[in-house]
Amino acid sequence: xxxxxxxxxxxxxxxxxxxxxxxxxxxxxxxxxxxxxxxxxxxxxxxxxxxxxxxxxxxxxxxxxxxxxxxxxxxxxxxxxxxxxxxxxxxxxxxxxxxxxxxxxxxxxxxxxxxxxxxxxxxxxxxxxxxxxxxxxx
Numbered sequence: 699x700x701x702x703x704x705x706x707x708x709x710x711x712x713x714x715x716x717x718x719x720x721x722x723x724x725x726x727x728x729x730x731x732x733x734x735x736x737x738x739x740x741x742x743x744x745x746x747x748x749x750x751x752x753x754x755x756x757x758x759x760x761x762x763x764x765x766x767x768x769x770x771x772x773x774x775x776x777x778x779x780x781x782x783x784x785x786x787x788x789x790x791x792x793x794x795x796x797x798x799x800x801x802x803x804x805x806x807x808x809x810x811x812x813x814x815x816x817x818x819x820x821x822x823x824x825x826x827x828x829x830x831x832x833x834x835x836x
């Protein structure tokens with residue numbers, strides 16, 4: 699719900715930009731985790747006393763890599779999904795709307811089970827600032 703509040707206060711375009719920045723920060727974290735993972739493999743393979751520290755580095759890198767990739771994909775999917783629907787059907791303006799109502803679930807007009815797993819079933823009922831047309835972002 700914090701994202702929905704940010705869309706209300708900052709506007710969709712600013713939220714979308716910040717969402718992509720945060721998303722790509724997770725991608726950088728994934729890459730750094732991958733470097734730690736490969737370094738852990740190399741240190742663990744050296745043998746001797748460094749084997750334990752290499753194994754810990756490997757496990758830490760693996761955890762960071764998996765978690766970062768999951769967050770990256772989730773945030774990118776939500777941003778892409780809402781970004782594709784942010785075009786007004788009446789006047790074709792992009793991202794120029796105000797949020798009328800929102801919710802995590804269920805959708806007022808039924809739900810899409812495939813989207814319930816990604817983004818927690820977030821929906822927005824919005825109104826265009828230019829022409830006043832209303833539509834749903836799911």
